[in-house]
Amino acid sequence: MFELSVCEGTFFPDLPFKQRVKEVAKAGFSIELWGWENDSLEDISNDPKIKIASMPGWGPGSMVHPDGVATFLTGTKKNLEIAKKLNCRSLAIATGELDKEGKVIHSIASHPADVWITAYRCLSELAEVAEQNNIFYNFEVLNTKVDHFGYPFPKLEDAARLIEQVGSSRIRMLVDIYHLQIEEGNIIQGIRDYQKLIGHIHVADVPGRHEPGTGEINYPHVVSVLKEIKYNGVIGLEAFPQSDDHLAMNRFREVFTE
Secondary structure (H helix, E strand, C coil), X not given: CCEEEEEHHHCCCCXXXXXHHHHHXXXXXXXXXXXXXXXXXXXXXXXXXXXXXXXXXXXXXXXXXXXXXXXXXXXXXXXXXXXXXXXXXXXXXCCECXXXXXXXXXXXXXXXXXXXXXXXXXXXXXXXXXHHHCCEEEEECCCCCCCCCCCCCCCHHHHHHHHHHXXXXXXXXEEEHHHHHHHCCCXXXXXXXXXXXXXXXXXXCCCCCCCCCXXXXXXXXXXXXXXXXXXXXXXXXXXXXXXXHHHHHXXXXXXXXX
């Protein structure tokens, strides 16, 4: 069965960080982090009711420009230390830093060959880090039409071909169904085609990026296909509640626990 998690970064925005985390946990979900506050880490890690399902594995720098790789890898190692404190074994990665509005602000090589070769080398090094530390990195595909203009890996096939070349079970794909619907559609076929590479799933509806059931995506059918391929990993609600935070979490739970 699926493990359901909720992103604290999009829920309860008026609450302090630690309270947001606890409110999500109290509702019965594991937690997806967008960030953290260092003085709250000990409390969170020592609370048996709180489970961190995923967190960012990268910081500044770039995995798609040779000049940004050293900074990128330094950031991943720093975040890995935080993950260990939080007992989190699943970290999300993107090609580099995004600003608060989701704009791509990391450097990207001008030639496509440099982009792909640099990304391959960077992920190969991360695969070794993951193996040594018994963790997993999930590489996220982001849409370039609404939220993340210029992101260099906007399609599932892009990420799949890269991950296949790295050839490590520790590097998997983070499929965000919201991004997939906006960028290329054909959600069901995408899930079926790349099922063996999926390590983590994010959900939100389109349009609006609200909880499932508020837009055009047929989430009950998505659920049936995830069961068909025997996916039993984390499904994270990375959505902005349409009206009420608790109602959004309840709608999410209803769709994915039918």
